[in-house]
Amino acid sequence: MSIFIDESTRLVVQGITGRDGSFHTTQMMEYGTQVVAGVTPGKGGQTFEGPDGAQVPIFNAMDEAVAATGANTSVIYVPPAFAAGAIMEAADSGVGFIVAITEGIPVLDMARAHAFARDRGVRVLGPNCPGLISPGKAKVGILPGQIVTPGPVGLVSRSGTLTYEAVHHLTRAGLGQTTCVGIGGDPLIGTKFIDCLEAFGNDPDTRAIVMIGEIGGTDEQEAAAYVQEHIDVPVVGFIAGQTAPPGRRMGHAGAIISGSAGTAAEKMEAFEAHGIAVAKRPAEIAELVAAALEGASVS
Amino acid sequence: MNLHEYQAKEIFRDHGIPVPPGKVVTSPDEAASAAREFGGMVVVKAQVHSGGRGKAGGVKLAKTPDEARSHAEAILGMQISGFTVEKVLVTPAEDIATEAYVGVLVDRVSQAPMFMVSSEGGIDIEEVAHTNPDAIRKLAVDPRYGLLPHQAYWLANSLYDDAGQVKQAAKIMGQLYRSFVAAGASMAEINPLIVTDAGEVKAIDAKVSIDDNELFRKPDIAAYRDTSAEPVAETEARDAGLTFIKLDGNVGCCVNGAGLAMATMDLVKYYGGEPANFLDIGGSSNPEKVVNALRIITSDPAVKVILFNIFGGITRTDDVANGIVEATKQIDIQVPIVIRLTGTNEEEALEILQRAGFEAYTSMDDVVQKAVELATQG
Missing domain, CATH: 3.40.50.261 (Succinyl-CoA synthetase domains)
Structure with missing residues (x-):
């Protein structure tokens, strides 16, 4: 199994005619994702040309796209000024899952958009995230398909390329993945570590979990406590930003040590205190997962 | 992006928050003439993107224009946590009866702007949160409704007993929230919010950080960037x-x-x-x-x-x-x-x-x- 997306995912791409939207739509279709619709206001009635002659209808608005195609998931590639609006439009359209790739959305816009989606019971992943991939089934977002392979490891991360690094080591060590989820680098994100842990915990095929965190906030600390109480499979953790200076935004809007809170040391201590194996180097993540799975199969 | 105190005060003033007048200067002579203009006692304050200015000797009281000049001379060019002081703010000194803390920041857990207020003002709020968390009242604002009047009063009630002061403070809470949203801030802080001997509630310090993601649509705020401070x-x-x-x-x-x-x-x-x-x-x-x-x-x-x-x-x-x-x-x-x-x-x-x-x-x-x-x- 996998979490959040699989073969039954019917995807609508918001911003399908933009540079990033069109490029990644092709990539997602090549991977095998069912892209059933695109939305770009003013371009309704046109068609997006996918790989191998595939045609994707474009609509002016989300409600029309969902009504016509039965889409159940949306991915957003629209620019920051309009992205929060696109999330709220999607939340009103009937899809149950929204993946917001856009980086640079004002945080107060997101406070409103998250509240709006929460009220409607719609899950938002991101924003400022690489999306997610269930190897061999579907990918939504910008994660590269060639580095993943199906298998027993669930991975959740706040980062993009650092996720690629960790997955690359897992795949090379013969450790495939159920789903890899990038939850995003913003301070306000819709799907947190705990939500992914809960979903992986309910997935019988996920036999180990990797959590890749970074400085800023307390989500990793809360997730660590959740792991100890609710997760039965081994969990391996990594935290980026041990050398980050306090008070500086390290690329991601959410990666900032405020005062003395949100340091890497604090998060690594929380991991260790709650029985999560902490990798000191990215390459060590796969080594610890292999050791944990070996130990688990012996016992 | 962090703002200087004088920039943050400009935003507060624009939204009606009572803030004492002030003049930003870059030379000791200008500091002296600003002090003369205001008359009476003034405070000379280093304008740098750093906390702990007072402890570093960057905030000084001056009784005369001459004293303001010599303080400005000492403070301009001073290093405060790696930043060189290029400007000082000269502002009339206030009589302070009480000091409180009022701040609003984007809270990750509630995913909303969160007010934090405390009657223990003038000191590091992180310290208060650590040693005496009960002295802080917190409120997450639903961004769709803004700060409601009864919420502003609920916050102000924890600071003062006097009805007149509560009313002034509640009004300031609303003005602070509107400043926060209008500026696209991730943090806005008044520390301290004072009551003068005459019973007036005023903001005598101001700290604002802007969400960098807002700058593309707020050119007037983006223009506040001080590249000499980085x-x-x-x-x-x-x-x-x-x-x-x-x-x-x-x-x-x-x-x-x-x-x-x-x-x-x-x-x-x-x-x-x-x-x-x-x-x-x-x-x-x-x-x-x-x-x-x-x-x-x-x-x-x-x-x-x-x-x-x-x-x-x-x-x-x-x-x-x-x-x-x-x-x-x-x-x-x-x-x-x-x-x-x-x-x-x-x-x-x-x-x-x-x-x-x-x-x-x-x-x-x-x-x-x-x-x-x-x-x-x-």
Whole structure:
């Protein structure tokens, strides 16, 4: 199994005619994702040309796209000024899952958009995230398909390329993945570590979990406590930003040590205190997962 | 982006918050004439992006214009946590009966703007949160409704007993929330909010941080940026569309992606080196970006080696390799460059780099160890 997306995912791409939207739509279709619709206001009635002659209808608005195609998931590639609006439009359209790739959305816009989606019971992943991939089934977002392979490891991360690094080591060590989820680098994100842990915990095929965190906030600390109480499979953790200076935004809007809170040391201590194996180097993540799975199969 | 106190006060004033008048000056003589203009006792305050100005000697009371001049002379040019004081604010001194703390910031857990108020003002709120958390009243604002009047009163009631002061403070809470939203702030703070001997509630200090993601639609706020308050290299990087943060080490880092960039710095430290910077070059293979990155990294004379760590996800690594080779032809580099590239077409990428005379690797551990070795030798 996998979490959040699989073969039954019917995807609508918001911003399908933009540079990033069109490029990644092709990539997602090549991977095998069912892209059933695109939305770009003013371009309704046109068609997006996918790989191998595939045609994707474009609509002016989300409600029309969902009504016509039965889409159940949306991915957003629209620019920051309009992205929060696109999330709220999607939340009103009937899809149950929204993946917001856009980086640079004002945080107060997101406070409103998250509240709006929460009220409607719609899950938002991101924003400022690489999306997610269930190897061999579907990918939504910008994660590269060639580095993943199906298998027993669930991975959740706040980062993009650092996720690629960790997955690359897992795949090379013969450790495939159920789903890899990038939850995003913003301070306000819709799907947190705990939500992914809960979903992986309910997935019988996920036999180990990797959590890749970074400085800023307390989500990793809360997730660590959740792991100890609710997760039965081994969990391996990594935290980026041990050398980050306090008070500086390290690329991601959410990666900032405020005062003395949100340091890497604090998060690594929380991991260790709650029985999560902490990798000191990215390459060590796969080594610890292999050791944990070996130990688990012996016992 | 952090604002100076005088800029934050301008925003507060525009939204009706009672803030004493003030004049920003850059010379001792101007400080003296500002003091003369206000008459009576004034405060001379260093304008730098740092807390602890008072402790560092950057805030001084002056009874006369002459005293204001000599204080300004001492404060201008002073170093406060690495920042040089270029400007001072001269403002009339107030009689202070009580001091309170009022702040609003974006809270990650409630995913909303959160007010924090305390009758223990004038001191570090983090300290109060630690030693006496009951002395702080907190309220998450639903951003769709804003701060409601009864909520403003609920906050103000925890600060004062006097009905007149509660009413003034409640009004200020509303004005502070509107300032916060209008400026696109991630944090706005009045510390202290004072009551004068005459019973007036006033903001005598102001601190505001702006959410960088708001700047594209708020040109008047973006114009507040003070590039003299940041390293030149960081200004250049921002203009070139790169995220760069200068650190104290000697291993220059050039990485794609913020998480991988942090992990690379950490690995440099793990293998016994010190990173010279954080730099996220993004996902493109554009030689111009690489040229800008190299120019910025090498402007730091402490840099002994340049370390590239690129994970080509969607981007083809042979394109990235060509970009690096092209870029290094356009700029004269005196220090060794070591490169790690992995991802699509990595064999071709390594060949391109080795043909051009670079040390190239596919393993992150190998390249970081090599970079640290070169940095310690040099």
